[in-house]
Amino acid sequence: MRKKLVIGNWKMNGGRATNARLLADVVSRVSGADGIDIAVCVPFPYLGNTSQHLFGCRVGLGAQDINEHESGAFTGEVSGSMLIDFDCHFVLVGHSERRDLFGETNERVAAKFEAALKSGLEPVLCVGETLAQRNAGQTNEVVFEQLQAVVDRVGVSRLQDGVIAYEPVWAIGTGETASPAQAQAVHLALRDYIRALDSQTANDVQILYGGSVKADNALSLFSEPDIDGGLIGGASLDADSFSAVCLSAKAAS
Numbered sequence: 001m002r003k004k005l006v007i008g009n010w011k012m013n014g015g016r017a018t019n020a021r022l023l024a025d026v027v028s029r030v031s032g033a034d035g036i037d038i039a040v041c042v043p044f045p046y047l048g049n050t051s052q053h054l055f056g057c058r059v060g061l062g063a064q065d066i067n068e069h070e071s072g073a074f075t076g077e078v079s080g081s082m083l084i085d086f087d088c089h090f091v092l093v094g095h096s097e098r099r100d101l102f103g104e105t106n107e108r109v110a111a112k113f114e115a116a117l118k119s120g121l122e123p124v125l126c127v128g129e130t131l132a133q134r135n136a137g138q139t140n141e142v143v144f145e146q147l148q149a150v151v152d153r154v155g156v157s158r159l160q161d162g163v164i165a166y167e168p169v170w171a172i173g174t175g176e177t178a179s180p181a182q183a184q185a186v187h188l189a190l191r192d193y194i195r196a197l198d199s200q201t202a203n204d205v206q207i208l209y210g211g212s213v214k215a216d217n218a219l220s221l222f223s224e225p226d227i228d229g230g231l232i233g234g235a236s237l238d239a240d241s242f243s244a245v246c247l248s249a250k251a252a253s
């Protein structure tokens with residue numbers, strides 16, 4: 001049985017004072033959500049402080065990006081060992097904003113996935129199609145290609161050492177969520193694609209849904225058989241909303 005997992009992606013939001021309040025409120029409000037895993041991916045400058053806030057708590061820590069190199073002359077970049085130094089467990093790779101705004105290719109994302117594994121981090125591989133791709137009937141083709149680049153790089157069984165997040169680009173920050181049936185169809189397609197390569201990995205790998213998940217739609221999404229939790233943007237910036245999403249994951253598990 002796959003455990004439910006809810007990860008907040010704060011994106012480029014926050015500040016020292018607001019983070020402290022948000023983290024304290026989230027930690028107190030998710031105390032009843034036992035049996036699921038919860039984490040927040042915060043901007044790099046706040047990793048140290050957040051790690052201190054979360055010390056001994058059941059909410060884990062993650063980063064939003066990683067450089068594929070171990071160290072060296074890469075001004076402005078952050079390596080996996082640095083993230084481990086700040087107690088990160090997760091790191092997002094290939095978020096659609098990184099792919100779209102910063103030109104990350106499938107191959108670069110795969111290199112980042114591998115770098116995360118080598119550092120002992122759990123990479124969260126984000127995949128998803130644009131609205132134009134969906135309308136052209138290319139959804140599965142796009143997400144399979146994004147996934148296959150990682151499989152080519154690390155081998156299918158290593159997918160189990162990470163997490164997959166299906167985030168349709170048209171549902172991110174738009175208020176327009178994929179319906180539970182639409183999301184489930186892509187999650188099942190991804191799992192079937194993996195099953196054709198390795199059935200154990202297909203059964204074990206967690207596939208999260210992301211894209212306008214809120215308190216009022218989380219339970220129906222997380223109740224789908226192949227949706228193992230969520231990657232939450234906007235709603236993770238509000239303690240009430242994020243904890244309600246976490247409690248929905250517990251209710252669905």
Ligand code: 13P
Pocket residue numbers: 009095167171172173174175210211212213231232233234235
């Ligand atoms: P929203 O929940 O704000 O749509 O963002 C989803 C997302 O991009 C999480 O990584």
